[in-house]
Amino acid sequence: xxxxxxxxxxxILLGNIVNTNAAYLSEQCALLGINCYYQDVVGDxxxxxxxxxxxxxxxxxxLLIGGGLGPTPDDxxxxxxxxxxxxxxxxxxxxxxxILDFFNRKGITPASNNFKQALVPEGAVVLENPNGTAPGLxxxxxGKHLILLPGPPNELVPMFEEKVKPYLQNLVPGTIYSxxxxxxxxxxxxxxEQIADLIEGQTNPTIATYAKTGEVHLRVTAKAxxxxxxxxxxxxxxxxxxxxxxxxxxxxxxxxxxxxAVVDLLLANKLTVATAESCTGGLxxxxxxxxxxxxxxxxxxxxxxxxxxxxxxLGVKKKTLEKHGAVSKETAEEMAKGLAALTKAxxxxxxxxxxxxxxxxxxxxxxxxxxxxxxCGKTTTREFTFTGNRxxxxxxxxxxxxxxxRESILEYYSKEIFGS
Amino acid sequence: xxxxxxxxxxxILLGNIVNTNAAYLSEQCALLGINCYYQDVVGDxxxxxxxxxxxxxxxxxxLLIGGGLGPTPDDxxxxxxxxxxxxxxxxxxxxxxxILDFFNRKGITPASNNFKQALVPEGAVVLENPNGTAPGLxxxxxGKHLILLPGPPNELVPMFEEKVKPYLQNLVPGTIYSxxxxxxxxxxxxxxEQIADLIEGQTNPTIATYAKTGEVHLRVTAKAxxxxxxxxxxxxxxxxxxxxxxxxxxxxxxxxxxxxAVVDLLLANKLTVATAESCTGGLxxxxxxxxxxxxxxxxxxxxxxxxxxxxxxLGVKKKTLEKHGAVSKETAEEMAKGLAALTKAxxxxxxxxxxxxxxxxxxxxxxxxxxxxxxCGKTTTREFTFTGNRxxxxxxxxxxxxxxxRESILEYYSKEIFGS
Numbered sequence: 001x002x003x004x005x006x007x008x009x010x011x012i013l014l015g016n017i018v019n020t021n022a023a024y025l026s027e028q029c030a031l032l033g034i035n036c037y038y039q040d041v042v043g044d045x046x047x048x049x050x051x052x053x054x055x056x057x058x059x060x061x062x063l064l065i066g067g068g069l070g071p072t073p074d075d076x077x078x079x080x081x082x083x084x085x086x087x088x089x090x091x092x093x094x095x096x097x098x099i100l101d102f103f104n105r106k107g108i109t110p111a112s113n114n115f116k117q118a119l120v121p122e123g124a125v126v127l128e129n130p131n132g133t134a135p136g137l138x139x140x141x142x143g144k145h146l147i148l149l150p151g152p153p154n155e156l157v158p159m160f161e162e163k164v165k166p167y168l169q170n171l172v173p174g175t176i177y178s179x180x181x182x183x184x185x186x187x188x189x190x191x192x193e194q195i196a197d198l199i200e201g202q203t204n205p206t207i208a209t210y211a212k213t214g215e216v217h218l219r220v221t222a223k224a225x226x227x228x229x230x231x232x233x234x235x236x237x238x239x240x241x242x243x244x245x246x247x248x249x250x251x252x253x254x255x256x257x258x259x260x261a262v263v264d265l266l267l268a269n270k271l272t273v274a275t276a277e278s279c280t281g282g283l284x285x286x287x288x289x290x291x292x293x294x295x296x297x298x299x300x301x302x303x304x305x306x307x308x309x310x311x312x313x314l315g316v317k318k319k320t321l322e323k324h325g326a327v328s329k330e331t332a333e334e335m336a337k338g339l340a341a342l343t344k345a346x347x348x349x350x351x352x353x354x355x356x357x358x359x360x361x362x363x364x365x366x367x368x369x370x371x372x373x374x375x376c377g378k379t380t381t382r383e384f385t386f387t388g389n390r391x392x393x394x395x396x397x398x399x400x401x402x403x404x405x406r407e408s409i410l411e412y413y414s415k416e417i418f419g420s
Numbered sequence: 421x422x423x424x425x426x427x428x429x430x431x432i433l434l435g436n437i438v439n440t441n442a443a444y445l446s447e448q449c450a451l452l453g454i455n456c457y458y459q460d461v462v463g464d465x466x467x468x469x470x471x472x473x474x475x476x477x478x479x480x481x482x483l484l485i486g487g488g489l490g491p492t493p494d495d496x497x498x499x500x501x502x503x504x505x506x507x508x509x510x511x512x513x514x515x516x517x518x519i520l521d522f523f524n525r526k527g528i529t530p531a532s533n534n535f536k537q538a539l540v541p542e543g544a545v546v547l548e549n550p551n552g553t554a555p556g557l558x559x560x561x562x563g564k565h566l567i568l569l570p571g572p573p574n575e576l577v578p579m580f581e582e583k584v585k586p587y588l589q590n591l592v593p594g595t596i597y598s599x600x601x602x603x604x605x606x607x608x609x610x611x612x613e614q615i616a617d618l619i620e621g622q623t624n625p626t627i628a629t630y631a632k633t634g635e636v637h638l639r640v641t642a643k644a645x646x647x648x649x650x651x652x653x654x655x656x657x658x659x660x661x662x663x664x665x666x667x668x669x670x671x672x673x674x675x676x677x678x679x680x681a682v683v684d685l686l687l688a689n690k691l692t693v694a695t696a697e698s699c700t701g702g703l704x705x706x707x708x709x710x711x712x713x714x715x716x717x718x719x720x721x722x723x724x725x726x727x728x729x730x731x732x733x734l735g736v737k738k739k740t741l742e743k744h745g746a747v748s749k750e751t752a753e754e755m756a757k758g759l760a761a762l763t764k765a766x767x768x769x770x771x772x773x774x775x776x777x778x779x780x781x782x783x784x785x786x787x788x789x790x791x792x793x794x795x796c797g798k799t800t801t802r803e804f805t806f807t808g809n810r811x812x813x814x815x816x817x818x819x820x821x822x823x824x825x826r827e828s829i830l831e832y833y834s835k836e837i838f839g840s
Contacts, residue, residue: 013456015447016630020438022461027435036433037468041442041459048457055475154808210436275702275723281709282695282702285723289701292778292810300729303695303705303721305714313720358712388574390712 001172003034004060006052008068008077009151010043021066021149021156028160030208032168033176033223034062044074053084057144062168067151069134071113077148078137082121085141092120099133127163131155138167145171177230178221181241183248184214184258185403191216194244198237205237213392214399215258247410258402263291265409266347271375273405274345275301276314276335278326278352279369280394284401299345304335314338314350325364327352332370333381340374348374349405353384355393369397373404375412380404421592423454424480426472428488428497429571430463441486441569441576448580450628452588453596453643454482464494473504477564482588487571489554491533497568498557502541505561512540519553547583551575558587565591597650598641601661603668604634604678605823611636614664618657625657633812634819635678667830678822683711685829686767691795693825694765695721696734696755698746698772699789700814704821719765724755734758734770745784747772752790753801760794768794769825773804775813789817793824795832800824 005025012019022039029036037059042052049068056063068077082089096118103110117134120126127136127149134150136159147164149156169175183191188211195218199207205222218241222233242249250261266273275285285301288294302313307326310316315338316331324330335350353369360366365385372381382404386396425445432439442459449456457479462472469488476483488497502509516538523530537554540546547556547569554570556579567584569576589595603611608631615638619627625642638661642653662669670681686693695705705721708714722733727746730736735758736751744750755770773789780786785805792801802824806816 012443013446013459014450014628015443015445016628018438018440018443019459023432023435023438025435026433030434037463037465038472039433039439039459039461043457045457052458208434208436277702277721279709280706281718282697282705282721282723285702286700286706286814289699289723289725290811290814292776295725298701298723298725300733301697301702301721301723301725303702303709303718303723305709305718305721309720356712391710394706394710 001034001062002060003029003036003062003064004056005029005036005039006056006063006065007039007041007151008044008049008065009041010045010074012041012067013043020153021151024153024157025064025066025160028165029064031176031178031221032165033172033174033221034168044068044076046076046080049076049080050084053081053146057084061143062145062147062171064147064149064164066149066156069117069136069148069150071111071116071133073113075116078119078121081137081139081146081148085121085139085146087121087123087139087141089119089121091115092118092126095120095126095135098128098135102133127159129155129159131158136163138164174223174225175227175230176221176223177227177234178219179234179238179252180254181218181220181238181245181249182251182256182258182261183216183218183245184250184399185407186216186245186248188216191218191245195241198240205233207237213395214403247407250406257290258399258406259287260291262402262405262409263288263294263297265406266297267293269409269413271346271409272297272299272344273347273349274299274339274343276339276348276350277301277303278305278310278335278350279355280351280353280397280401281305283394284349284351284398287398287402300343302339310335310352314342327354327364327368327370329370329372329381329383332372333379336372336374336379336381340377346376347405347409349401351397351401353393353397355390355397357390367393369393369400371397371401371404373401373408375408378408378412380408380411421454421482422480423449423456423482423484424476425449425456425459426476426483426485427459427461427571428464428469428485429461430465430494432461432487433463440573441571444573444577445484445486445580448585449484451596451598451641452585453592453594453641454588464488464496466496466500469496469500470504473501473566477504481563482565482567482591484567484569484584486569486576489537489556489568489570491531491536491553493533495536498539498541501557501559501566501568505541505559505566507541507543507559507561509539509541511535512538512546515540515546515555518548518555522553547579549575549579551578556583558584594643594645595647595650596641596643597647597654598639599654599658599672600674601638601640601658601665601669602671602676602678602681603636603638603665604670604819605827606636606665606668608636611638611665615661618660625653627657633815634823667827670826677710678819678826679707680711682822682825682829683708683714683717685826686717687713689829689833691766691829692717692719692764693767693769694719694759694763696759696768696770697721697723698725698730698755698770699775700771700773700817700821701725703814704769704771704818707818707822720763722759730755730772734762747774747784747788747790749790749792749801749803752792753799756792756794756799756801760797766796767825767829769821771817771821773813773817775810775817777810787813789813789820791817791821791824793821793828795828798828798832800828800831 125138137148139146210217224230340348356366545558559566630637644650760768776786
């Protein structure tokens with residue numbers, strides 16, 4: 001089974017938007033065990049859309065087509081697909097009613113061109129769109145499957161998840177099952193080295209590597225007759241990865257982020273948390289507060305960018321700042337300890353460093369970051385040197401901060417429990 | 421002049437990475453006045469790359485090809501382009517030396533396959549790559565221009581800026597000049613309405629609209645014989661936009677972000693700033709601290725997520741929290757005033773709201789946000805209702821916070837100056 005992903009929209013060709021739909025649909029095809037050899041982007045132009053459709057019909061079984069389903073005369077995807085397949089359009093009363101309902105809910109009177117969206121090619125399966133007015137469509141002809149999806153990602157993604165995925169699963173013989181193994185605190189190349197023997201000559205299951213800032217995700221995918229059999233193939237590989245990477249694995253759940261893993265750990269151990277940030281300026285707290293339910297554990301966050309605020313709010317000694325500087329192991333440690341004393345939080349984490357582009361010296365270059373984490377009085381401080389621009393350095397620092405929190409809590413409890 | 425953008429890499433077809441290169445190259449083409457009708461993505465496969473090249477050579481004058489220039493046997497872009505044009509590869513000693521230098525600087529011994537990157541098609545122009553080992557290449561044949569660029573964006577973008585842009589400018593008759601007009605505090609549809617008459621039937625200059633969270637960017641582009649003449653065409657249109665949008669325009673500079681505009685305003689008026697955030701949890705401070713040089717104005721940032729911290733740190737009255745709730749105009753205002761009193765900052769901004777997904781009620785739905793800004797004792801508080809998921813609501817709140825800071829400062833000074 002081969003799929004081709006076609007994105008329709010002049011705005012993509014002008015560079016106004018980044019084509020995240022294509023990346024999403026490609027990943028979904030990979031997850032379903034469907035090969036994808038081409039992605040195409042074409043503007044809102046009848047001849048050119050037609051040309052792309054004809055080419056894609058020759059080289060793929062499934063065409064996933066996003067965009068161009070709107071109400072304006074520029075939106076030509078549906079009309080052109082129908083034309084290529086020799087199908088007529090008719091007014092679908094059910095779709096018309098649901099468009100009316102959508103506008104009623106919003107208290108707006110629909111314009112006459114909105115009903116263009118209720119025109120449906122004969123024989124098409126209509127996919128309801130609860131998030132917009134353009135319904136999706138599935139057209140079948142001569143063993144080919146054309147799947148038309150609305151362009152906005154917040155409409156395309158839920159429609160794919162709910163309607164298209166089950167449809168495609170039915171087309172693919174067997175079942176695909178995959179499990180994500182998410183690692184932190186270990187680099188991409190180190191991970192690659194440690195799994196080289198598993199990846200070499202892999203057939204079923206397979207491991208795919210995805211690198212994120214401060215994280216590496218491994219997706220283990222297997223194909224079998226049914227889900228149970230596929231799960232059985234995935235299981236020993238995940239077990240092997242757990243043995244190899246141990247505590248570096250922060251989750252095997254698709255929707256668990258690193259910050260959620262940290263918050264879950266805090267909740268599980270009934271620990272409160274506070275942050276004090278210099279160069280990351282609130283981004284670490286921002287990621288923690290991205291987790292719904294963090295309010296039970298988050299005590300306070302401080303952004304102490306200046307020396308004055310490090311001294312006044314956190315009690316970092318003037319002498320420390322003078323002797324070692326604001327970017328130093330000593331300052332980071334006093335920040336974390338001062339924060340713990342001030343807020344009475346169980347876990348107190350601090351970040352100080354040089355995010356650039358200015359402020360670097362030979363001894364203390366741009367990218368030098370110190371992170372300190374105090375867990376119930378036990379403080380660990382680490383030095384990092386990150387590369388990249390200001391935004392990259394800050395993003396990497398936040399990931400390293402989350403990872404240090406995680407490791408410090410795990411270590412504290414292992415010592416508590418085992419008395420070592 | 422027509423360009424086609426071809427991205428080579430199986431990792432794109434697996435959805436492992438989002439194709440930001442294509443968006444960047446498309447935008448650059450638009451800026452240069454070069455039409456782009458197709459973007460293609462193809463995997464690391466000789467036959468399929470060759471097919472795409474042949475098709476693209478038929479429909480475009482310039483092929484911008486990114487990726488597949490690495491040292492592994494999978495990297496086939498250069499070899500396949502040479503084959504399609506009937507050109508031989510030879511070892512370029514200058515490139516070989518610069519690859520050796522690159523590895524020497526990093527203290528690594530190059531592997532033998534690294535020298536594959538020094539193979540150059542006959543007649544090609546070699547584009548140096550200071551950020552990696554794969555040089556770029558320009559091949560010309562039969563009036564067509566094939567431009568091969570390394571895949572990593574941090575290599576592709578600077579190479580395009582420094583080497584490819586001047587090359588393309590030479591190919592396009594006349595000069596393109598464009599100016600960005602950046603707006604905030606006004607919605608995309610309101611902007612569209614207010615410039616509909618300017619956009620209708622536009623030829624030279626043209627206006628393109630780019631919507632960002634909480635911002636709208638308008639790019640005015642003109643084409644003329646030389647830069648001076650193009651600038652003359654752009655100037656009256658920018659003036660017209662300034663008259664229509666007034667203070668909603670925060671910058672006409674390409675590299676000025678909204679947070680930079682705010683920090684510039686603080687610096688110009690010698691104002692210090694402090695932040696107190698609830699649902700945005702540090703993200704507003706994080707954006708301000710994204711501006712290099714903010715240390716001169718940023719006093720303190722507080723993340724007061726709980727009622728307790730709002731009361732203890734900022735002095736929000738318990739009665740206010742009980743009567744109006746943490747998400748209320750009254751609390752936001754007391755937060756800003758308390759913050760100003762605590763930190764002695766000239767500008768004190770606070771954010772409180774319901775980012776979701778939980779915590780909403782009929783009276784106070786998810787997305788309800790209050791932002792308050794106190795400038796030298798004068799406090800303005802605004803209510804917003806944003807849609808979207810938790811991340812979207814927070815992002816929109818941060819943009820609205822920056823805009824409120826900007827407007828409050830401007831208003832304060834206009835009143836000061838004009839005594840109204």
